[in-house]
Amino acid sequence: MSDNNIIQEKPTLTAIERQYILLTQNGLPIIEKPYHHIADQMEMSVAAVLALTNDLLDRGVIRRIAAVPNHYKLGYLYNGMTVWDIDDEQAEKFGDAVGRLPFVSHCYLRPRHLPQWNYNLFAMVHGKTPEAIAKYRGQIKELLKEVLVTRNHDLSQDFMTKSNDMLTSTAILKKTGLRLKR
Amino acid sequence: MDNTTLSSSTANKTADKTTTNVMNTATNNEKICHEVAELSALDKSLINLLQHGVPVCERPFEQIANELNSTEAEVIRHLNELKESRVLSRFGPMFDAVYLGGAFTLAALAVPDEDFDQVTEQVNSFEQIAHNYRRTHRFNMWFVIATEEADEIERVITAIEEKTGLSVLNTPKLKEFYVGLYLPV
Structure with missing residues (x-):
């Protein structure tokens, strides 16, 4: 399966940018002047830290500076990993549209592994009830209806090949965070 | 879950030695049930x-x-309380994981x-396993492998296959789309 791996180019960051990431990847302090706190630690002016922050935002290194709620504590108890077998030619256009739906938290194109796995688009949905995530799946299906692929059943396999599915999680087996190493 | 943005990272104070995959290991088979917060x-x-950005x-x-x-x-005061009670799992810059170095795949x-x-024990024993979820499908175990170098991913997959005797479905991201998740309360 290694031929499907895409080696991502490693974007280079300056020493100052790396220091900024190391100082803020665990979050900004919730105090009156959070950037003063960063500026003190980096021995830079506050203006320079704000400029650096804006530059990182413009370049997409920082996606946004925001609060991330815990889904579960807000009552979003249900999630579904919806998976779709869509026309490769149209995949980027439709993947982009699915990602913009407000209830989708992650959206990726991934490789198929036929015949075991025919889905190339993954979209994670979150809702407060099982009915909600079923409805969201339906909304995505509506959006993708023209590009869904229908495959003939492979008689050598003991499972049916469908154009889409939703995998719900029944247990967290392990959960860690991701961090920049020094 | 399988995000390679840092949106699911729980906040920790500065760790002495930050690595790609060491924080807050949850216990095995933690059932998904949480108390919904009163707000x-x-x-x-x-x-x-604040979900949209500050x-x-x-x-x-x-x-x-x-x-x-x-x-x-x-x-x-309210934001600090929300963070302490873990209603907010994070506040601050969300970095594109590509810039944090390392390689990721969902398998x-x-x-x-x-x-x-x-098999849960066998898979979780690899420190490179960041997240692991049980899911409703013939493929019933889904995990994120996070490594420092890209070629380490293949080695971990081979090692998991040897240890479990099962074939790993490797689905690295080919393209990530911008997401507009918004959880209104």
């Missing part, structure tokens, strides 16, 4: 507003307070039910 009107407004300026909470007809002190196994606990 004040200000809490709800803050959660709704302004980059010297006193961002003063600006937010003005927008919500509150005071800077109240906003700061799955089709585990026979009777072997599930044993």
Whole structure:
């Protein structure tokens, strides 16, 4: 399966940018002047830290500076990993549209592994009830209806090949965070 | 879950030696049940507003307070409480994981039910496994492998296959789309 791996180019960051990431990847302090706190630690002016922050935002290194709620504590108890077998030619256009739906938290194109796995688009949905995530799946299906692929059943396999599915999680087996190493 | 942005990272104070995959290991088979938080009107407004992003300026909470007809002190107090009670799992810059170095993939196994606990232990024993979820499908175990170098991914996959005797479905991301997740309260 290694031929499907895409080696991502490693974007280079300056020493100052790396220091900024190391100082803020665990979050900004919730105090009156959070950037003063960063500026003190980096021995830079506050203006320079704000400029650096804006530059990182413009370049997409920082996606946004925001609060991330815990889904579960807000009552979003249900999630579904919806998976779709869509026309490769149209995949980027439709993947982009699915990602913009407000209830989708992650959206990726991934490789198929036929015949075991025919889905190339993954979209994670979150809702407060099982009915909600079923409805969201339906909304995505509506959006993708023209590009869904229908495959003939492979008689050598003991499972049916469908154009889409939703995998719900029944247990967290392990959960860690991701961090920049020094 | 399988995000390679840092949106699911729980906040930890500075770790001495930051690595790609060491924080907050949850216990095996943690069932998904959580207490839903009780929130004040200000809490709800803050959660709704701050998911979209906060302004980059010297006193961002003063600006937010003005927008919500509150005071800077109240906003700061409520946000700190929301963070302590883990209603907010994070506040700050969300970095594109590509810039944090390391390599990631989402992978799955089709585990026979009777072997599930044993295979869970085997898979979780690799420190490179960042997240692991049980899911409703023939492929019933889905995990994120996070490594420092790209070629280590293949080695971990081979090692998992040797240890479990099962074939790993490897689905690295080919393209990531911008997401507009918004969880209104």
